[in-house]
Amino acid sequence: xxRYGSLIGIRPEKLEExxxxxxxxxPDVLKMIRDCNIRNYSIYFxxxxxxxxxxxxxxxxxxxxxxxxxxxxxxxxxxVCKPCQDPIETRKEGxxxxxxxxxxxxx
Numbered sequence: 001x002x003r004y005g006s007l008i009g010i011r012p013e014k015l016e017e018x019x020x021x022x023x024x025x026x027p028d029v030l031k032m033i034r035d036c037n038i039r040n041y042s043i044y045f046x047x048x049x050x051x052x053x054x055x056x057x058x059x060x061x062x063x064x065x066x067x068x069x070x071x072x073x074x075x076x077x078x079x080v081c082k083p084c085q086d087p088i089e090t091r092k093e094g095x096x097x098x099x100x101x102x103x104x105x106x107x
Contacts, residue, residue, distance in 0.1 A: 003102055
């Protein structure tokens, strides 16, 4: 299992819409998340930033992420969510959500 954290901005005028979307995530999107070996997935909000955390249980992260990105329902979900988000300038090329480095963990 590998833990992942990432960060993105949220457009203040879109915060309530984003919260409403995530209060009722489409069932096929949730299924795809599970099918791609993601568990314990959470998104937190603070000061116009969203922080996501999840645990990856698979053996082919790039393959699973490609599978998710190719899914038509997931693509539609992202089209609905993206206008709410404001990617941070320091993200790596090709990233939407900026990857974060884990510096501490305690079980």
